[in-house]
Amino acid sequence: MSVSNGEALALDLTWAGFGSCLRAMAARITADGRPSVVVGVLRGGMVPAVALAHQLGVRDVRAIGIEHTRDEGTDAEKYPEPRVLDPASLGVFTPGADVLVVDDVAGSGASLAVACSLLPDTVARVRRAVVVVNTVNWAKANAGEPQQHCHYIGATCAGWVRFPWEVR
Template identity: 35%
Template sequence: MKSAPPPREVLPWNRFGDASRELAQVVVDSGWMPDLVIAVARGGLIPAGAIAYALGVKAMGTMNVEFYTDVEETLPEPQVLPPMLDTSVLAGAKVLVVDDVADSGRTLEVVMRLLRTGTTPGAGPHTVTPAPEHLPAEARSAVLYTKPQSVIEPDYTWRSTDRWIAFPWSSLPPVTATANTEA
């Protein structure tokens, strides 16, 4: 017998825009402003773009990290994947790292350790660590959701929940070819 799916929190597209702006407002109200926004791909791509627009920050980068392979299924350790961020642009910058959720927090922990110290054990065979002279002046993190079991407390969070989150960009399966395709 198949077990029931975990309880879900649904973030619809029409609420996502408000959530992103509210999270950006929390950052602004803290008195700190980033020079650069880094998205943790893939889940953080859309929130990072929305938050960067709301903050008026045009400089953006991406760190590709794989950890979750399915609902409640992960790799043994988060893996930083190519293409790699050009770390030379980080030197002396104030960097805001954005992801959709700090669930276990292990992905965000890997990214933040990499940006704060230039090291990250177990981050994958392709990881390029920034040279000490390329480290940002300061790196902070922002997520839409934080879960109670997260091993890292993000600097900025929109909401806390213990539920599985259905994000509008990842709640449907990937698009596949239709059986009736005509050229």
């Protein structure tokens, strides 16, 4: 799903729009096989991670704290590289686990990549899901399409995204 008026410069995603994105993502994820573990990237990725876990019937939900944006402002400055806050928060994975890593928004995809790099080699499958891809930032950071790095994308927009749980 692409969100646009010629692709919006900013997106105010409503609860209804969020629900629509998640239902579509859950259907595609289910078609590829239900994961055994869902990992949310803190902070913004936890809301969609928990919601997806409910829709998928997955009870094992984990969190990993990764900071890439320095503050809450529109077009906020970013750290040069995503910072992992507590890698031990992921816990121990059963060998052969099928893991879905979830984030709210991807600009460069770097936070998702870092989260995936923290998973042990014993994990059998790792998939990435993101509610919205900011295509402007993606184009600056990557030569390819978001689908090369994100298996499941709810929507795209050409700019900043505000989610319904964020302060307005």
